[in-house]
Amino acid sequence: AQSVTQLGSHVSVSEGALVLLRCNYSSSVPPYLFWYVQYPNQGLQLLLKYTTGATLVKGINGFEAEFKKSETSFHLTKPSAHMSDAAEYFCAVSSGAQKLVFGQGTRLTINP
Amino acid sequence: KAGVTQTPRYLIKTRGQQVTLSCSPISGHRSVSWYQQTPGQGLQFLFEYFSETQRNKGNFPGRFSGRQFSNSRSEMNVSTLELGDSALYLCASSLGQANYNEQFFGPGTRLTVL
Numbered sequence: 001a002q003s004v005t006q007l008g009s010h011v012s013v014s015e016g017a018l019v020l021l022r023c024n025y026s027s028s029v030p031p032y033l034f035w036y037v038q039y040p041n042q043g044l045q046l047l048l049k050y051t052t053g054a055t056l057v058k059g060i061n062g063f064e065a066e067f068k069k070s071e072t073s074f075h076l077t078k079p080s081a082h083m084s085d086a087a088e089y090f091c092a093v094s095s096g097a098q099k100l101v102f103g104q105g106t107r108l109t110i111n112p
Numbered sequence: 113k114a115g116v117t118q119t120p121r122y123l124i125k126t127r128g129q130q131v132t133l134s135c136s137p138i139s140g141h142r143s144v145s146w147y148q149q150t151p152g153q154g155l156q157f158l159f160e161y162f163s164e165t166q167r168n169k170g171n172f173p174g175r176f177s178g179r180q181f182s183n184s185r186s187e188m189n190v191s192t193l194e195l196g197d198s199a200l201y202l203c204a205s206s207l208g209q210a211n212y213n214e215q216f217f218g219p220g221t222r223l224t225v226l
Contacts, residue, residue: 032212034155043116043202043217051212080136090155098143099168 002027006103014111019078021106023065023091026072032094033066033074038105039087044096047089051075061085084108114139116205116218124224130191133221135203137184139199143167143208144186145215146178149200158201161186162208198225 007022007028025031032051036044048059065076076092088107092100117136125131137144145168146158157170161180180186184205190197200222204215 024154036217041219043218043219045138045206048222049214091153092211097168098160098162098206098208098215099157099170100145100155100215101157104154109123 002031002101004091004093004101004103006089006091006106009104009107010107010109012109012111013081014053015083016080019063019076019085020105021076021089021108022093023074023076023103024072025074025075025091025093027093029095032096033036033065033067034092034094035074035076036090036092036102037087038090044069047076052086061068075090081108081112083110091092114185116203116216118201118203118218118221120221122222124226125193126226127193127195129191129193130189132225133188133190133201133203133223135186135188135205135218137186137203137205138216141205141207141216142184143206143213144180144184145206146186146188147202147204149202150196150198151157151222153158158188160208178194193225195225197223199215199223 003026034049035047050067058064091103141160143162160168178188200220202220205216206213206215
Protein backbone atom coordinates (compact mmCIF):
# COMPACT_ATOMS: atom_id res chain seq x y z
CA ALA A 1 0.00 0.00 0.00
CA GLN A 2 1.10 3.54 -0.64
CA SER A 3 0.64 6.61 1.51
CA VAL A 4 1.64 10.27 1.60
CA THR A 5 2.17 12.52 4.60
CA GLN A 6 2.30 16.27 4.19
CA LEU A 7 3.79 17.98 7.22
CA GLY A 8 1.84 21.09 8.07
CA SER A 9 -1.75 21.60 6.97
CA HIS A 10 -1.14 25.35 6.82
CA VAL A 11 2.06 27.21 5.91
CA SER A 12 2.38 30.97 5.95
CA VAL A 13 5.29 32.89 4.41
CA SER A 14 6.03 36.49 3.50
CA GLU A 15 6.09 37.62 -0.10
CA GLY A 16 9.63 37.12 -1.45
CA ALA A 17 10.49 34.48 1.16
CA LEU A 18 11.39 30.86 0.55
CA VAL A 19 8.51 28.44 0.21
CA LEU A 20 9.08 24.91 1.58
CA LEU A 21 6.24 22.38 1.61
CA ARG A 22 7.12 18.97 3.02
CA CYS A 23 6.03 15.61 1.69
CA ASN A 24 7.02 12.12 2.79
CA TYR A 25 5.78 9.00 1.07
CA SER A 26 5.57 5.29 1.65
CA SER A 27 5.69 2.87 -1.26
CA SER A 28 6.67 -0.77 -1.67
CA VAL A 29 7.62 -0.20 -5.30
CA PRO A 30 9.58 2.59 -7.03
CA PRO A 31 7.18 5.48 -6.86
CA TYR A 32 6.01 8.11 -9.25
CA LEU A 33 5.66 11.38 -7.29
CA PHE A 34 3.68 14.50 -8.03
CA TRP A 35 2.84 17.92 -6.72
CA TYR A 36 -0.51 19.47 -7.65
CA VAL A 37 -1.91 22.92 -6.88
CA GLN A 38 -5.58 23.74 -6.39
CA TYR A 39 -6.99 27.25 -6.47
CA PRO A 40 -10.44 27.93 -4.96
CA ASN A 41 -13.31 26.37 -6.87
CA GLN A 42 -10.98 24.79 -9.40
CA GLY A 43 -9.58 21.37 -10.20
CA LEU A 44 -5.99 20.26 -9.73
CA GLN A 45 -3.11 21.52 -11.84
CA LEU A 46 0.12 19.56 -12.09
CA LEU A 47 3.13 21.54 -10.85
CA LEU A 48 5.79 18.87 -11.39
CA LYS A 49 6.40 15.15 -11.39
CA TYR A 50 9.16 12.64 -10.72
CA THR A 51 9.07 9.40 -12.66
CA THR A 52 12.66 8.28 -13.28
CA GLY A 53 16.04 9.91 -13.88
CA ALA A 54 17.12 13.23 -12.41
CA THR A 55 16.08 13.55 -8.79
CA LEU A 56 15.79 17.35 -8.89
CA VAL A 57 12.65 18.17 -10.80
CA LYS A 58 11.71 21.61 -12.05
CA GLY A 59 8.10 22.55 -12.56
CA ILE A 60 5.93 25.45 -13.52
CA ASN A 61 5.79 28.83 -11.81
CA GLY A 62 9.33 28.52 -10.44
CA PHE A 63 8.67 25.48 -8.24
CA GLU A 64 11.02 22.54 -7.90
CA ALA A 65 11.22 19.38 -5.83
CA GLU A 66 13.91 16.87 -4.99
CA PHE A 67 13.32 13.13 -4.74
CA LYS A 68 15.33 11.69 -1.85
CA LYS A 69 14.90 7.95 -1.74
CA SER A 70 16.87 7.50 1.49
CA GLU A 71 14.58 9.95 3.26
CA THR A 72 11.42 8.92 1.35
CA SER A 73 10.80 12.61 0.78
CA PHE A 74 9.72 14.83 -2.08
CA HIS A 75 9.66 18.36 -0.67
CA LEU A 76 8.46 21.28 -2.80
CA THR A 77 10.37 24.56 -2.83
CA LYS A 78 10.26 27.97 -4.46
CA PRO A 79 13.00 30.54 -3.78
CA SER A 80 10.75 33.59 -3.68
CA ALA A 81 7.04 33.50 -2.89
CA HIS A 82 4.55 35.54 -4.89
CA MET A 83 1.07 36.53 -3.83
CA SER A 84 -0.33 34.43 -6.68
CA ASP A 85 1.17 31.29 -5.06
CA ALA A 86 -1.52 31.32 -2.39
CA ALA A 87 -3.42 28.06 -2.89
CA GLU A 88 -3.67 24.49 -1.61
CA TYR A 89 -0.89 22.10 -2.56
CA PHE A 90 -1.15 18.34 -2.75
CA CYS A 91 1.60 15.77 -2.90
CA ALA A 92 0.67 12.46 -4.53
CA VAL A 93 2.21 9.06 -5.20
CA SER A 94 1.45 6.39 -7.78
CA SER A 95 2.78 2.90 -8.35
CA GLY A 96 2.31 3.21 -12.09
CA ALA A 97 -1.38 2.55 -12.42
CA GLN A 98 -3.67 5.45 -13.20
CA LYS A 99 -4.41 5.85 -9.50
CA LEU A 100 -3.05 8.64 -7.36
CA VAL A 101 -2.80 8.52 -3.57
CA PHE A 102 -2.86 12.07 -2.20
CA GLY A 103 -1.64 13.68 0.97
CA GLN A 104 -4.04 15.75 3.04
CA GLY A 105 -2.89 18.99 1.45
CA THR A 106 -1.09 22.11 2.64
CA ARG A 107 -2.74 25.50 2.44
CA LEU A 108 -0.15 28.14 1.56
CA THR A 109 -0.78 31.73 2.63
CA ILE A 110 1.40 34.58 1.41
CA ASN A 111 1.70 37.67 3.62
CA PRO A 112 2.35 41.01 1.91
CA LYS B 113 -6.99 21.41 -27.24
CA ALA B 114 -10.03 21.58 -24.97
CA GLY B 115 -9.51 20.48 -21.38
CA VAL B 116 -11.46 18.03 -19.27
CA THR B 117 -15.06 19.14 -18.84
CA GLN B 118 -17.44 18.09 -16.11
CA THR B 119 -21.16 18.63 -15.93
CA PRO B 120 -22.96 19.84 -14.01
CA ARG B 121 -20.65 22.09 -11.98
CA TYR B 122 -23.01 22.26 -9.04
CA LEU B 123 -25.74 19.92 -7.87
CA ILE B 124 -28.07 19.83 -4.88
CA LYS B 125 -29.86 16.60 -3.98
CA THR B 126 -31.68 15.19 -0.98
CA ARG B 127 -30.91 12.03 0.96
CA GLY B 128 -32.06 8.86 -0.75
CA GLN B 129 -31.94 10.28 -4.25
CA GLN B 130 -29.49 9.21 -6.91
CA VAL B 131 -27.22 11.37 -9.04
CA THR B 132 -25.26 11.04 -12.27
CA LEU B 133 -22.17 13.10 -13.00
CA SER B 134 -20.56 13.40 -16.42
CA CYS B 135 -16.95 13.79 -17.53
CA SER B 136 -15.65 14.45 -21.03
CA PRO B 137 -11.92 13.74 -21.34
CA ILE B 138 -9.36 15.49 -23.46
CA SER B 139 -9.58 14.36 -27.07
CA GLY B 140 -7.48 11.23 -27.60
CA HIS B 141 -7.40 10.29 -23.91
CA ARG B 142 -8.78 6.83 -23.20
CA SER B 143 -8.43 6.71 -19.41
CA VAL B 144 -10.80 8.50 -17.04
CA SER B 145 -10.35 8.43 -13.27
CA TRP B 146 -12.72 9.74 -10.62
CA TYR B 147 -11.82 11.20 -7.22
CA GLN B 148 -13.86 12.39 -4.26
CA GLN B 149 -12.63 15.41 -2.32
CA THR B 150 -13.99 16.20 1.16
CA PRO B 151 -12.61 18.34 3.98
CA GLY B 152 -12.41 15.35 6.29
CA GLN B 153 -11.10 12.58 4.04
CA GLY B 154 -9.23 14.63 1.49
CA LEU B 155 -8.80 13.36 -2.06
CA GLN B 156 -9.72 9.72 -2.51
CA PHE B 157 -9.61 7.57 -5.63
CA LEU B 158 -12.96 6.13 -6.69
CA PHE B 159 -12.27 4.21 -9.91
CA GLU B 160 -10.60 4.34 -13.31
CA TYR B 161 -11.99 3.37 -16.70
CA PHE B 162 -9.98 2.55 -19.78
CA SER B 163 -11.52 1.56 -23.09
CA GLU B 164 -14.96 1.11 -21.50
CA THR B 165 -13.64 -1.25 -18.79
CA GLN B 166 -13.10 -0.56 -15.12
CA ARG B 167 -9.39 -1.07 -14.61
CA ASN B 168 -8.87 0.12 -11.03
CA LYS B 169 -11.19 0.57 -8.08
CA GLY B 170 -10.88 2.35 -4.76
CA ASN B 171 -12.50 1.51 -1.43
CA PHE B 172 -15.99 2.90 -1.86
CA PRO B 173 -19.32 1.14 -1.33
CA GLY B 174 -21.27 -0.30 -4.24
CA ARG B 175 -23.55 2.77 -4.25
CA PHE B 176 -20.78 4.41 -6.26
CA SER B 177 -20.59 3.15 -9.81
CA GLY B 178 -19.40 4.34 -13.14
CA ARG B 179 -19.18 3.58 -16.80
CA GLN B 180 -17.34 4.69 -19.86
CA PHE B 181 -18.67 5.05 -23.37
CA SER B 182 -16.99 4.27 -26.68
CA ASN B 183 -16.07 7.96 -27.12
CA SER B 184 -14.25 7.79 -23.73
CA ARG B 185 -16.79 10.01 -21.98
CA SER B 186 -17.51 8.73 -18.51
CA GLU B 187 -20.37 8.94 -16.07
CA MET B 188 -20.38 8.36 -12.35
CA ASN B 189 -23.53 7.38 -10.48
CA VAL B 190 -24.24 7.53 -6.76
CA SER B 191 -27.41 5.84 -5.57
CA THR B 192 -29.24 6.28 -2.27
CA LEU B 193 -27.40 9.48 -1.44
CA GLU B 194 -26.19 10.08 2.12
CA LEU B 195 -25.23 13.37 3.76
CA GLY B 196 -21.61 12.21 3.74
CA ASP B 197 -21.60 12.03 -0.04
CA SER B 198 -21.47 15.83 -0.16
CA ALA B 199 -18.15 16.50 -1.84
CA LEU B 200 -16.30 17.84 -4.84
CA TYR B 201 -16.08 15.07 -7.43
CA LEU B 202 -13.12 15.41 -9.76
CA CYS B 203 -12.43 13.49 -12.88
CA ALA B 204 -9.08 13.24 -14.60
CA SER B 205 -8.15 11.98 -18.03
CA SER B 206 -4.94 10.57 -19.42
CA LEU B 207 -3.67 8.55 -22.36
CA GLY B 208 -3.60 5.59 -19.99
CA GLN B 209 -1.29 3.42 -22.06
CA ALA B 210 2.15 3.70 -20.44
CA ASN B 211 3.22 2.87 -16.92
CA TYR B 212 2.04 6.28 -15.92
CA ASN B 213 0.63 9.07 -18.02
CA GLU B 214 0.01 12.52 -16.64
CA GLN B 215 -3.54 13.00 -15.44
CA PHE B 216 -5.36 16.21 -16.37
CA PHE B 217 -8.11 17.23 -13.99
CA GLY B 218 -11.44 18.84 -14.70
CA PRO B 219 -12.93 21.64 -12.54
CA GLY B 220 -15.10 19.23 -10.61
CA THR B 221 -18.77 18.84 -9.75
CA ARG B 222 -19.73 20.07 -6.31
CA LEU B 223 -22.47 17.85 -4.91
CA THR B 224 -24.47 18.94 -1.88
CA VAL B 225 -26.74 16.41 -0.22
CA LEU B 226 -29.45 17.85 2.05
